[in-house]
Amino acid sequence: GAGVSQSPSNKVTEKGKDVELRCDPISGHTALYWYRQSLGQGLEFLIYFQGNSAPDKSGLPSDRFSAERTGGSVSTLTIQRTQQEDSAVYLCASSPYPGYNSPLHFGNGTRLTVT
């Protein structure tokens, strides 16, 4: 079946521009996560959506970062006025239900390069 889909797979942008990254989770999955993975680093939590609840934005590194999830499905992560330190792979994951025993299903990520 279809997995988590992320687009674009690669994005090169100039410093100061805005970018939008898209995540299409597995159909029916209620929980959606965004993570950032810098070169050679672990996963940095950014934001978490669960159903219609208010998202957990505690991981967003600055107010230049925001995310939406429309209709409980597709999510968009927006980075405004990009900086070089934003260069990383942005990973999206979904899970079928909230809860500590639910494994995450990850997409292939979007590699963002800010020049």
Add this chain to the structure above:
Amino acid sequence: AQKVTQAQTEISVVEKEDVTLDCVYETRDTTYYLFWYKQPPSGELVFLIRRNSFDEQNEISGRYSWNFQKSTSSFNFTITASQVVDSAVYFCALSEAGTGANNLFFGTGTRLTVIP
């Protein structure tokens, strides 16, 4: 303090050798799950296994085996007779009882390189 520690940043082994990836976790919860994920060069993290805190039975799946020991707060992963396709970054994760993202913690990963 790190909730999940993967002390081995990088490991290299020669094909057919056995290798163990260490994972030590820290939690005050009595109810939690532990996970291992594999991230091959293609980038997508793939779920390998989960184990709940009440089940200390070791698990074997083909060449993969996992050793869960609550006494040492460890959940180690062993690959037997390693193959080149095992080359990847492996992440251990802890999920404490709850339903929020603040209950989920990843280690920093161990990069395994299997040399042919």
